Structure formats: structure tokens, C-alpha cells
Amino acid sequence: MDFEPSARSKDYLERVKRFMREHIEPAEPRYHQEIQAAARAGDWKTWPVSQVMEDLKARAREQGLWNLFLPDEKLAPGLSTLEYAPIAEETGRSLMAPEVFNCNAPDTGNMEVLWKYGTDAQKERWLEPLLAGDIRSVFCMTEPDVASSDATNMEATAVVEGDEIVLNGAKWWSTGLGHPRAKVTIFMARTPDTGADRHHQHSMVLVPLDAPGVTIRRMLPVFGDYDAPHGHGEVHFENVRVPVSHFIGGPGMGFEIAQGRLGPGRIHHCMRCIGAAERALELMIDRGMNRTAFGKPLLNLGGNRERVADARIAIDQARLLTMYAAWKMDEVGALGAMTEISAIKVVAPNVLQRIVDDAMQIHGGAGLSMDTPLSAFFAQARTLRLADGPDEVHKGVIARIELARRGFSRR
Incomplete structure (x- = not known):
């Protein structure tokens, strides 16, 4: 197995990084102020379409950074799951980036369902406008x-x-x-x-x-x-x-379709978790080295340096396991990679939650506010430990497969 990104994957990754640096990062404060003001204003029925988001989406589509998740060269760049994985990680660093590139859940999973199982009429009515980003x-x-x-x-x-x-x-x-x-x-x-x-x-x-x-x-x-x-x-x-x-x-096709839908989506979620964890670690280090207490940088107090080391180890382990799951799914399909997909679904959100918790502690009160993305990353991590199957269900899947390998039944 070879996890080295293809030349095509590297090209798209560099373009996505550049787009995020030049366009998304400068727009993030304005976007979050806009949507937070809308949320505070009253009923959800009044939530507006964000012009900041729409402008970024138009620019991303013009640059061909669009529908990167879909492995169909007629409708998208046609990246494999393994090729898309590092791009998903990069977009996970931003709370708004996945939608900018039309790669946000649940639309990605729904588009994959329609692409794989939809009739021509269903694709025309729903898939085409979803691929265009015109509807959600x-x-x-x-x-x-x-x-x-x-x-x-x-x-x-x-x-x-x-x-x-x-x-x-x-x-x-x-x-x-x-x-x-x-x-x-x-x-x-x-x-x-x-x-x-x-x-x-x-x-x-x-x-x-x-x-x-x-x-x-x-x-x-x-x-x-x-x-x-x-x-x-x-x-x-x-x-x-x-x-x-x-x-x-x-x-009667619901469960079969769900398995096909959730496999790629879980990998996307996990890679975005890893991207968020990387950003949380960067924020933790910067804060910890630029703030002092008791005459020392915060990172030199207590066990904070060990926490940084533990974070690096955990992120790299989670990334390798997720890349392996992506590679295996490309090779044998979602059903053949059930252990690996369930494993990353447990590992990645837990890694993110732990690292964000440490980063929030270093930030003090600021870590609980909306002045940084940490509180949103924490909510994302905690939610994903339930969404698409709670940790316990995925561990049960892994255990069942392991028992079956030894010849034991479901009992």
C-alpha cells in the first residue's frame, strides 16, 4: 500500500491551500459575524443566504475547486477516496471551507446516493442543482x-x-x-x-x-x-x-444504500477532524508560547509540553489509520473496509476532542468564547462521537468482525 498522494492530489491540495490562505481565511471573521448576528436576531426562518459564502463559492467554482469529493470524472475532478483525503483534512481547518468547495455534509453523502442509485429523473431534478451548489x-x-x-x-x-x-x-x-x-x-x-x-x-x-x-x-x-x-x-x-x-x-434498499453512503462520508468527517486538530494544536502552541504566567511561557508550565507531544503522536496515528481506511475502501469497497472505517470513526473525533480540550485550557476564558474556532471544534468533535453511529456501535462492529475471524458467531 502506498499513501503518497498522487500528482493530481498534490496539485489540488496546493490549490486548495492557496485558496484558503488568500480568500477563506480573510473572509472568516466577516462570515462568522454575519451568521452569528442572523442567529441572534430571532427565528431560524429569517436566516439569510450569506453573500460572503456565495461569493467564495463562485470563485472556487471558477477555479475548478468544486465537488472534489465525487469520484466521477464526468461530473467532478474524479479524485479517489485516498486522493481526496488530504484535501478533506485541509478543509477541516476552517468551519466554512467545506461548503465553499461544495464538499459539505450532508450534501456530499446525498449527492453520492443520487449518483450511485438515483434514476435519470432524480438526478436531473435533484443531483444537478446540488452539484451546482444552487440548493442544499x-x-x-x-x-x-x-x-x-x-x-x-x-x-x-x-x-x-x-x-x-x-x-x-x-x-x-x-x-x-x-x-x-x-x-x-x-x-x-x-x-x-x-x-x-x-x-x-x-x-x-x-x-x-x-x-x-x-x-x-x-x-x-x-x-x-x-x-x-x-x-x-x-x-x-x-x-x-x-x-x-x-x-x-x-x-427495502435503505440499509444497503446507507452502507454505501456512510463509508466515504465517515472518511471525510475523520480527515476534517484531523485538519481541525492540526489547527487546534497550532493555536495551542502559539498561545502557550506568547502568554506568560509565573515568569514562564504557559507551555513551560506543568505538563503542557507533554500534551503537545501527545497531540502530535495522536494526530499522526489518526491520519495514518484514516489514510489506510481510505486506501482499503478504494481497493475493496466500504463493506470490505468496515473494521477500518469503524476504527477511524472512533479515533478521529476522540483525538480532536482531547486536543481541543487541551487547547481550550491553554487559552483560558478565550478558549470558551467564539473569538477562536476552538469551541466550535469541540462541539464538532463531541457531536461526531454520536453522529453516523456512536462510538459504542462502531466498537461493537469491530469486535463482531474480530470474533468472526476466530469462528465465533454473533452470540
Whole structure:
């Protein structure tokens, strides 16, 4: 195996770094002031489209730094997962960069689903405007009334009646639901009339957010922050009717599609975590060497230098494991790389959380404020230890595979 980036990957990485240095970093303060003011102003329904973001997106698209995540040379640069991984890491250094390059979740996963499983009509209606960055999308899976770490607990239903699908259920933590350009969601639900086993009774359905019966109840804050202008919302579906042509891949295909969707997305998340961890470490060192207490730089007090060393070791370990997962997924697919994908999903957010916590401690009160990205990075890390499967579920997957290698059953 060879993790050395290809010449093409290096070229895109250097261009992304230059774009972030010249355009994104100078715009970050203005962008965050803009969205924070909008979030404080009142209801999420008033959140505006950010002109700062739109200008950066237009510039990135002009420079060909667009849809870098999609491995299709007809629609994007066509980078492999391994080629895209260091680029995802670089964008993780900024809270706004992924959207600038049209590489932000959940749109990336939804676009991959439509690219792999969508019909021509679905691609024309939803994939093309998503690829163009004209609309945003949502993924509705987690539910408020069940333990959603076990997706078979899902209570939402998608029942076929004639040439329509009738949808009912409540979803929450649906990221992107508050964005003013959010137009469509992928709704995952049980299709109980399939007569199949428990892992073939779930379906994914495309639902326009303006369909009758779709009601967005509220946005949910994470540690008091509503994450404008995207938001994480609670949405209810009450007798929502859409044509049967809105099934993705057909009824009962939900779990199969989810595995294909979540594999690349987890790698993207983990590489962005590593990028955020690198930036947190840089901030910690700069703060620790430029502030003094008791006659010494902060980093020379207590065990702070050891914390820096531990951070470097942890980041490099996490990066190597994630690159290995990316390489293996390119070689054998997501199902063949389940151990590695689950492992990085545990490791990377935990590494980020620990390093950000140390950086916040060095910053004192400033580390808790919005004057640095640290509090947002902390929220990101803590959220990702639940999103796309909690740590415990991923450890369970790894253990199950290890036991099976020794000939032991699920019991």
C-alpha cells in the first residue's frame, strides 16, 4: 500500500491551500459575524443566504475547486477516496471551507446516493442543482422517540398506496434543515409491507421540503449554538404523499444504500477532524508560547509540553489509520473496509476532542468564547462521537468482525 498522494492530489491540495490562505481565511471573521448576528436576531426562518459564502463559492467554482469529493470524472475532478483525503483534512481547518468547495455534509453523502442509485429523473431534478451548489439537502434518519443507534428501531414508515408512498414519522438532528436553500430531504423509514428480513424493510425516499404534511418544528442548539445558517432540526411527516418514483433504488434498499453512503462520508468527517486538530494544536502552541504566567511561557508550565507531544503522536496515528481506511475502501469497497472505517470513526473525533480540550485550557476564558474556532471544534468533535453511529456501535462492529475471524458467531 502506498499513501503518497498522487500528482493530481498534490496539485489540488496546493490549490486548495492557496485558496484558503488568500480568500477563506480573510473572509472568516466577516462570515462568522454575519451568521452569528442572523442567529441572534430571532427565528431560524429569517436566516439569510450569506453573500460572503456565495461569493467564495463562485470563485472556487471558477477555479475548478468544486465537488472534489465525487469520484466521477464526468461530473467532478474524479479524485479517489485516498486522493481526496488530504484535501478533506485541509478543509477541516476552517468551519466554512467545506461548503465553499461544495464538499459539505450532508450534501456530499446525498449527492453520492443520487449518483450511485438515483434514476435519470432524480438526478436531473435533484443531483444537478446540488452539484451546482444552487440548493442544499437534508438527511432524515435519527428519531426522537427511539434509540436511533439501532436503526432497526426506526418507527417512521413509508407505505406504498397505489402509485404513491405515504410517509409518517418524526425525525430530528436533521442537519441542514434550517438553510434557506434546503429544498429536499432523503427520508429513511420502514417499509413494512416488503415481507423481507429486518435489514431489507427500510427504504430511502426523496421528499421535497415544501410537500404538504412536512412540518419543521424547531432547530436544536448544540451547546447553545444553533449552527446557523444550516441548523439541526426536528421535522414531522404527517401523511406526506410522494410518487413511488421517489424511492431511491427501490423499496427495502435503505440499509444497503446507507452502507454505501456512510463509508466515504465517515472518511471525510475523520480527515476534517484531523485538519481541525492540526489547527487546534497550532493555536495551542502559539498561545502557550506568547502568554506568560509565573515568569514562564504557559507551555513551560506543568505538563503542557507533554500534551503537545501527545497531540502530535495522536494526530499522526489518526491520519495514518484514516489514510489506510481510505486506501482499503478504494481497493475493496466500504463493506470490505468496515473494521477500518469503524476504527477511524472512533479515533478521529476522540483525538480532536482531547486536543481541543487541551487547547481550550491553554487559552483560558478565550478558549470558551467564539473569538477562536476552538469551541466550535469541540462541539464538532463531541457531536461526531454520536453522529453516523456512536462510538459504542462502531466498537461493537469491530469486535463482531474480530470474533468472526476466530469462528465465533454473533452470540
